[in-house]
Amino acid sequence: MDIKISALQFTREVKSGNLSAEEFMAKTLEQIQKVEEKLHAFLSLNDNALKQAKEIDKKIKLGQKIGKCFGMPISIKDNICIKDTKTTCASKMLENFVAPYDATVITKLKQQDAIFVGKVNLDEFAMGLTTEFSAYGPSRNPWNTDYVPGGSSGGSAVSVSAFECVASLGSDTGGSVRNPASFCSTVGYKPTYGLISRYGLISYANSIEQIGPLTRTVEDTAFMLNLISGIDSNDDTTVDNHGEDYLKNIDSGIEGKKIGIIKEMIGDGIDPAVLSATKDAISKLEGLGAKCEEMSLDMVKYSVAAYYTITATEAGSNLARYDNLRYGYDFSVEGYEFNSYIEKARKKLGPEVTRRMILGGFVPSAGHAGKYFLKALKVKNKLTRQINDAFKKFDLLIAPTVPILPFKIGEKIDDPVALFLVDINTVTANLTGKPAISIPFAISHGLPIGIQLIANSMDDKLLLQAAHALEKTVKLPEVPI
Amino acid sequence: MVTQKEIQHVAKLMKIELIDPSIYERVDKMLGYFDILDSAGVESEEIIFREIPITNLREDKYIPYNEKLIEKLNHYKGTYVRAPKMV
Incomplete structure (x- = not known):
């Protein structure tokens, strides 16, 4: 029996009786x-x-009546709540937290007879892009185990890439689905902001984060999106997609579509192999009838600083709930004064989370908000205006998902700014609420390269059609695990 | 440039005890990178917030929950959370 099949193949085979879900x-x-x-x-x-x-x-x-997943094994990032299951956020702070309810995406997948094979690793509270900041140790890239798998949804990408499940759900705040998808050669999808309910996703930066699927194929992503998208009364930021079928007409192609090449995302610091793969992807899209043209989003230069300022601020607020009274590590309240008790509890937070909380307290504070937080919001607005203008001319935008190849575990962990810059091509979609996808495209020196396509808000269907067209031009080797 | 005193002040407000001395250098480095925002030329830009009309909110009604959530806490008495003394 071959476990190296797509989600759609799995459902077809089980439905037809050719495959046993149990086997x-x-x-x-x-x-x-x-x-x-x-x-x-x-x-x-x-x-x-x-x-x-x-x-x-x-x-x-x-x-008997059966859901569309037919018992498909799915892994779930451990910051998404499954009732009566541990949800640790890869933090010692939530080591023993058992979720009392299901996230909306989990409810929807349960209704479709998905089986959650397990909870997967992440950077603590999704703060990171390598999984090295997990309190339970890093995940490793199946293409070369000396290398990081990306993050923060590293466990999701590894589990899909290494055939430990058929699909996975991650969360993407600044590229946390697309980055590991690129590093591990899977498809990774960040939907339009509001397309998927965040109810039951443990909050990090609510204004920009989204749950997104990681799968083997673009069709599988469309399939998953059909199951988990839509309005939710438990999340007032969700948008009504009127029951859109993302799989229907997925092979429409991209003939005549205009694609903008974001020049700020292929400039300084890009790895030559990544640049070459990007040029190759552009040629292939042109070969499929698309018209590609270089364009500029000059606010991209400031996007990473704006992103970290905004997310740190929201994280500082969101993580204030971990006071050991409602959530947290267990120790007695006796003998403690209120503040010292909470201080002791917060020692359970890892170093990166602690740093971001400090930043999150600092950048919006009196005397500093004008220099950092308010300016970051202004950059976000200007970037959104620029990208909205771009979509008046272009149907889609293209860039490499990550400008560099996966790097070795430990290589960048001590250099926060070097780590920041890995996010340069992914944060724009989050700050502007646009949908974006990473498609496995090339292998260089045994390491994967992903290509990112971005579409206008609610053009998720068009984005998946374009990604599917590009995917069909690619034949990659099998992961050497 | 942020001083150690400023970081300590923020940490105290956030009830975080700073143990690792490298945090000062790293936070300073991170904030140093954020200085790039000064050259973004966005001073005249307005801040637009996403507005969500409250008419779209779900009905505020009691929904029975079949489990006693308080029993999931480590320290509680009756219907109260046990907390350390504040004064």
């Missing part, structure tokens, strides 16, 4: 056992996964 799950769990020691994608596994898969097979045999 597939057993093979998937075997694969996890085989590779986890090397990769460390998972923080916890679902002990009932096999039993749940057996139930699916039983339902099929009895001809």
Whole structure:
């Protein structure tokens, strides 16, 4: 039995009776056992996964109504709540936190008979882009285990890439789905802001973060989007997509579409191999009938500073809830004064989270807000205006997902600014609320390169059609795990 | 350039005890990078906030929950959370 199949292949095979959900799950769990020691994608596994898969097979045999996932094994980033399951955010602070409710995306997937094979690793509270800031140790890139898998949804990307599940859900605040997707050669999708409910996603920077799927193919992403998108009364920032079917007409092609090449994202500091792959992607899109032209978004230069200023501010507020009274590590309240008790609890937060909380207290504070936070909001507004203007001329924008190749574990961990700049091509979509996708495109020196396409708000369907067209031009080697 | 005293002040307000001395250097480096915002030329830019009409909010009604959430806490008494003394 081949576990190296797409989500759509899986559902078709199980539906037709050619594949048993239980056998597939057993093979998937075997694969996890085989590779986890090397990769460390998972923080916890679902002990009932096999039993749940057996139930699916039983339902099929009895001809009972069954959801569209047919028992598909999905991994979930450990900052998304699954009722009665540990949700740690890869933090010691939430080591023993058991979610009392399901996130909306989980409710929707449960209704479609998905099986959550386990919760996957991330940078603590999704603050990072390598998974090196996980309190439980880093995940490793299946293409070369000396290298980072990207982050913060590193565990999601690793688990999909290494065939430990069929699809995964991550969250993308500044590229946290697209970056690891690029580094691990999977598809990674950040939807239009509001397209997917954030209810049950543990908050980091609410104004820009979104849940997004990581899959093997663009079609699988469209399939997942069909299942989890739409308005939610529990998240008032969600938008009504009127039940859009993202899979329908996915092979419409891109003939006649105008694509802008963002020049600030292919400039200084780009790896020559990444630049070459980007040029190759542009040629292929032109070969498919698209018209590509260089354009400028000059605010991109300031986007990373604006992004970190805004996210730190929101994180400073969001993480204030970890006071050890409602959530947190367990120790007695006796003998403590209020402030010292909370200070002791917050020692459980890791160094990167602590730094960002400090930044988040500093940049919006009296005397500093004008220099940092308010200016960052102004950059965000100007960047949004620039990109909206760009979409009056172009249907889509293109850039490499990450301007450099995956790097070695530990290589950049001590240089915060070097790490910041890895985000330069991904934060624009978050700051402006636009949908963006990373498509596996090339392998250089044994390491993956992803190409990013960005569309206007609510043009998610067009974006997936273009990504699907580009994906069909690519044939990549199999991951060497 | 941010001083150690300023960082300590913010940390105190945020109830964070600073143990790792490298935090000063790293926070200073991060803030130093944010100085790039000074050259963005956005002084005249307006800040526009996303407005969400409150008419779209879901109805504010009691929804019974079949579990006692307070029992999930480590320290509680009856219907109260146990907290350390504030004064």
